[in-house]
Amino acid sequence: RKEVEQDPGPFNVPEGATVAFNCTYSNSASQSFFWYRQDCRKEPKLLMSVYSSGNEDGRFTAQLNRASQYISLLIRDSKLSDSATYLCVVNGPNTGNQFYFGTGTSLTVIP
Amino acid sequence: EAGVAQSPRYKIIEKRQSVAFWCNPISGHATLYWYQQILGQGPKLLIQFQNNGVVDDSQLPKDRFSAERLKGVDSTLKIQPAKLEDSAVYLCASSLVLGPQETQYFGPGTRLLVL
Numbered sequence: 001r002k003e004v005e006q007d008p009g010p011f012n013v014p015e016g017a018t019v020a021f022n023c024t025y026s027n028s029a030s031q032s033f034f035w036y037r038q039d040c041r042k043e044p045k046l047l048m049s050v051y052s053s054g055n056e057d058g059r060f061t062a063q064l065n066r067a068s069q070y071i072s073l074l075i076r077d078s079k080l081s082d083s084a085t086y087l088c089v090v091n092g093p094n095t096g097n098q099f100y101f102g103t104g105t106s107l108t109v110i111p
Numbered sequence: 112e113a114g115v116a117q118s119p120r121y122k123i124i125e126k127r128q129s130v131a132f133w134c135n136p137i138s139g140h141a142t143l144y145w146y147q148q149i150l151g152q153g154p155k156l157l158i159q160f161q162n163n164g165v166v167d168d169s170q171l172p173k174d175r176f177s178a179e180r181l182k183g184v185d186s187t188l189k190i191q192p193a194k195l196e197d198s199a200v201y202l203c204a205s206s207l208v209l210g211p212q213e214t215q216y217f218g219p220g221t222r223l224l225v226l
Contacts, residue, residue: 004153032211043202043217044154087153091211098167099144099215101153 001026004090006102014110017078021105023071023088033064034089035073038104044087047073078109113137115218117203123224129191132221136184136205142166144215145178145188146202154202160186161209193225 006023013019025033033050048055050062050071061074071088088102116135124130136143141162146154157176158168163183171178175194180186190197200220206213 008151043219044215045217046214049212098156098159101146101155103151103153 003027003092003100004088004102006088006105008103008105010106010108012108012110013078015078015080017109018074018076019078019107020075021073021086021088021107023073023102023105025069025071025088025090025100027090027092028066028069030090030092032091033062033071034091035060035062035071036087036089036101038085038087040084044101047086075107078107080109080111083108115203115205115216117201117218117221119221120219121222121224123226124193125226126195127192129189130193130223131187131189132201132203132223134186134188134203134218136186136203137216140205140207140216141183142206142209142213143180143186144204144206145186146204148200148202148220150199157188166209190223193223195225198223198225 004025035047036044037047038044048057048062050064052064054063059076063072085104085106087104090100092098118133143160145157147157148154157171158178159166160180163180178188200222202220203218204215206215
């Protein structure tokens with residue numbers, strides 16, 4: 001079983017729409033959680049960390065459900081510039097704190 | 112602040128040849144990671160250094176891959192001999208310290224094509 005699983009999409013949404021991505025992780029002892037954004041042919045960049053209480057950054061809201069072992073990302077009022085691949089990342093509890101990346105969810109915002 | 116530097120940006124080789132990639136992390140970052148990203152997949156950790164020591168290399172195919180970070184700064188990743196399935200983007204990342212909440216900063220990657 002993969003450490004982190006995501007629906008690869010693609011998600012094609014019109015500008016202004018709200019879109020949500022989910023991600024599940026297999027290890028209940030995982031310590032920390034992130035969403036990274038990767039533009040086409042570019043490197044991943046941190047979008048936001050995900051905290052147990054949930055956190056919001058402008059149009060982006062991240063939630064963590066430890067009981068069900070899933071993480072979500074909500075994007076409100078989608079912009080064309082939001083088109084990218086969104087990678088779910090989980091930090092394991094093993095020595096060295098290895099980061100596990102999902103396969104990513106592709107989002108295209110359509111004019 | 113300068114980001115993570117990698118070279119070369121692109122490399123095309125034939126199978127069974129050798130190739131090396133170089134990474135210079137952000138100044139002062141103690142932790143350095145090498146990832147392999149195959150098309151359509153997320154990055155997969157190959158090896159993780161804390162200063163010049165290896166923290167985790169459990170997913171590094173040691174029969175053909177090697178990596179070093181001799182002075183705790185720059186790092187090289189080598190493949191010898193390369194196979195067709197090694198075609199991927201090799202990403203180097205660094206973080207200030209080793210810890211579960213640390214932000215990783217990625218370099219632009221080296222795109223390797225093995226023919």
